[in-house]
Amino acid sequence: MTQADTPKDPLSALLVCLADGDFHSGDELGESLGMSRAAVWKHLQKLTELGLPLTSIRGRGYQVEGGLELLEKERILGALDPEARRRLNVLELFRATDSTNVRALARGPAEPSGYVCLAEQQTAGRGRRGRAWVSPYGRNLYLSASWNFDGGAAALEGLSLAVGVAICRALEASGLQGVRLKWPNDLLWRGRKLAGVLLEMTGDPVGQCRVVVGIGINLSMPAGAARGIDQPWVDVSEACREEGLAPLSRNRLAAELINQLLPLLADYQRSGFSDYRNAWHARDAFLGQTVVLKSAQREQLGVARGVDGSGALRLEVDGQEQLCHGGELSMRAVS
Known part of the structure; x- marks a missing residue:
């Protein structure tokens, strides 16, 4: 088995430091990452661009609220x-x-x-x-x-x-x-x-x-x-x-x-x-329920009867069974 690795970059390294959810000072982060505080600040700004909830408190440092479990x-x-x-x-x-x-x-x-x-x-x-x-x-x-x-x-x-x-x-x-x-x-x-x-x-x-x-x-x-x-x-x-x-x-x-x-x-x-x-x-959310099956052209009301051996939906309409294949169809329950 071969494995492909994405190279470690400064932003990824910063994320690893902050993943624990604790506060870390700018000096601490700079020392851990081998970069200046100005460089740390520059990369911290990128975290907000990623949509991460970064908290900054004077005297305590920076925190990703709730922490992260990064993929390893x-x-x-x-x-x-x-x-x-x-x-x-x-x-x-x-x-x-x-x-x-x-x-x-x-x-x-x-x-x-x-x-x-x-x-x-x-x-x-x-x-x-x-x-x-x-x-x-x-x-x-x-x-x-x-x-x-x-x-x-x-x-x-x-x-x-x-x-x-x-x-x-x-x-x-x-x-x-x-x-x-x-x-x-x-x-x-x-x-x-x-x-x-x-x-x-x-x-x-x-x-x-x-x-x-x-x-x-x-x-x-x-x-x-x-x-x-x-x-x-x-x-x-x-x-x-x-x-x-x-x-x-x-x-x-x-x-x-x-x-x-x-x-x-x-x-x-x-x-x-x-x-x-x-x-x-055994896990069918709509088995036996009345549903609406919708395509771009039409809507069809019927009762969901599970699927056949090919995975097609078995839809009962007026006592007759129709087989419906995925494609562009969507389904919702009738409330």
Whole structure:
């Protein structure tokens, strides 16, 4: 296994110093980082540009309120199980990038399966149907993984739903129960959006192709950043508080995602969605409920009856079942 490293820069080093949430004086930071107080001040100004809550008190110094758990490659690698470690080709961490999916898609055509990247921040994070994915610095999880498949799009039926199951299992293994799945790409907790999946494909649509699986999880969303979210949402921190659980570690959860995701991708061409269908139904947020299915052209009212073996939604309309495939469709419950 090879590993790609992002070079340490002064801003990253400063963030490591402030990640503990304690106050640090300018002199202390300058000594730790080997730079002048003026240089420290210059880099501190960049923290506000990242949206981090920097507090400054005369006589005490500087503090990132609440601290940060920065992503650490060695901690993630150390928490991988043997199968995931064997499937992993490259693990790459970025301080900031436009989009982890874009990074994964940009890998060369000869790239083997098993590339995984995470970022502290996305400046142009993307969700489904062209929506922006709110991606504040150091608070949530933004992960992408790429895998090569034969058979094109037909081999990938139901994959986004299976990935949803894998994310649920990663959260459950970390201690958080009760996460539910909303067809076709969202994860909910008590009816509010917690996470999402974005699949993108390059290559031959009927032959050899590469799939990039993008995962975004609201872990500890700052209220200011959340103003850009246009639907009810929740983060893992709030869910854990309401359940009386200790906060989840970003690094540990990243490792659990990789533990679940890479074996799924490695085996999916053989198993398909059939190995995940029952697990998806067990977590279906809208099973048996009246829903509205919406496309750009029309809205359809019906009762959600789960999914078929390809991951298509089974929608009962006037006593007749219709199969609805993801595409540009969205679904909501009828209140």
